[in-house]
Amino acid sequence: GEDVEQSLFLSVREGDSSVINCTYTDSSSTYLYWYKQEPGAGLQLLTYIFSNMDMKQDQRLTVLLNKKDKHLSLRIADTQTGDSAIYFCAERGFQKLVFGTGTRLLVSP
Amino acid sequence: DSGVTQTPKHLITATGQRVTLRCSPRSGDLSVYWYQQSLDQGLQFLIQYYNGEERAKGNILERFSAQQFPDLHSELNLSSLELGDSALYFCASSPARGRQPGSPLHFGNGTRLTVT
Numbered sequence: 001g002e003d004v005e006q007s008l009f010l011s012v013r014e015g016d017s018s019v020i021n022c023t024y025t026d027s028s029s030t031y032l033y034w035y036k037q038e039p040g041a042g043l044q045l046l047t048y049i050f051s052n053m054d055m056k057q058d059q060r061l062t063v064l065l066n067k068k069d070k071h072l073s074l075r076i077a078d079t080q081t082g083d084s085a086i087y088f089c090a091e092r093g094f095q096k097l098v099f100g101t102g103t104r105l106l107v108s109p
Numbered sequence: 110d111s112g113v114t115q116t117p118k119h120l121i122t123a124t125g126q127r128v129t130l131r132c133s134p135r136s137g138d139l140s141v142y143w144y145q146q147s148l149d150q151g152l153q154f155l156i157q158y159y160n161g162e163e164r165a166k167g168n169i170l171e172r173f174s175a176q177q178f179p180d181l182h183s184e185l186n187l188s189s190l191e192l193g194d195s196a197l198y199f200c201a202s203s204p205a206r207g208r209q210p211g212s213p214l215h216f217g218n219g220t221r222l223t224v225t
Contacts, residue, residue: 033213042111042199042218088152096142096165097201097214099152 004091004100011106018076020103022089025070029091032065034074037086037102046074046087081107112136115200115217123225127188130220134181134202140164141183142203142214143175147196158183190224197221 003025012018024032030051035043049056049063049072056063062075072089084107090097112135122128134141143155145168154167158177169175172190177183187194201214 031213035216042113043201043216044111045213045215048213096154096157096167098154099144101151 004089004098006087006089006100006103008101009104009106011108012079014079014081014107014109016079018079018083018105018107020074020076020087020089020105022072022074022100023070024072024089024091024098024100026091026093026098027067027070029093031092032063032072033090033092033097034061034063035088035090035099037088039085043088076105079105079107081109083107111215111217113200113202113215113217115198115220117220118218119221119223121223121225122190124190124192126190126224127186128190128222130185130187130198130200130222132183132185132200132202132217134183134200135215138202138204138215139181140203140212141177141181142201143169143183143185144199144201144216145196146199146219150196152199155185187222192224195222195224 006022033048034046060077064073086102088099088102090099114133116131139160142157145153155169156175157165161177175185197219199219201216203212203214
């Protein structure tokens with residue numbers, strides 16, 4: 001079946017890099033996604049990576065995919081207080097996205 | 110702005126009542142998905158429609174039902190409401206039906222349902 005796991009909490013200082021990790025189970029997933037949810041808001045698509053890629057960079061965001069270990073990570077460079085939010089990884093399961101539990105990122109000044 | 114519109118933003122109702130949540134997908138998107146987000150269950154997939162037809166069902170209770178209309182907007186009906194139904198209900202849309210490349214889901218801002 002499809003299952004996605006994330007650590008629940010990450011705390012960093014402003015200016016540091018943040019790394020949010022995710023493991024998934026469905027080896028046939030074609031796309032993996034990162035979403036951001038700010039308080040009181042919906043889920044905002046940040047980036048996604050195709051399963052035949054190892055890495056994707058988009059400005060301050062770097063996604064790394066280890067398909068062998070079914071491990072996905074999101075690195076945020078120069079983390080800002082505005083990056084404080086919940087980050088969800090998701091895998092493209094059959095007919096739907098399956099989401100992890102979300103990682104709450106807290107950025108302190 | 111994702112282009113997905115959900116109404117109402119907030120809904121407060123009593124146990125036993127029935128409510129309807131509405132979603133307008135992004136222009137051109139044929140698929141609509143409903144998700145429930147609660148503190149203890151996380152983001153749970155409820156149901157998906159594609160071009161008016163039900164395509165996939167997740168953890169949707171029998172007291173809940175949904176439909177997608179010819180103009181592609183969708184409604185989620187929740188009946189015989191219980192305290193445990195209090196949650197954020199999200200609608201998402203995508204152009205495609207299933208495992209199609211590059212078709213991420215775009216989410217609305219959700220409807221917060223409080224059952225008292």
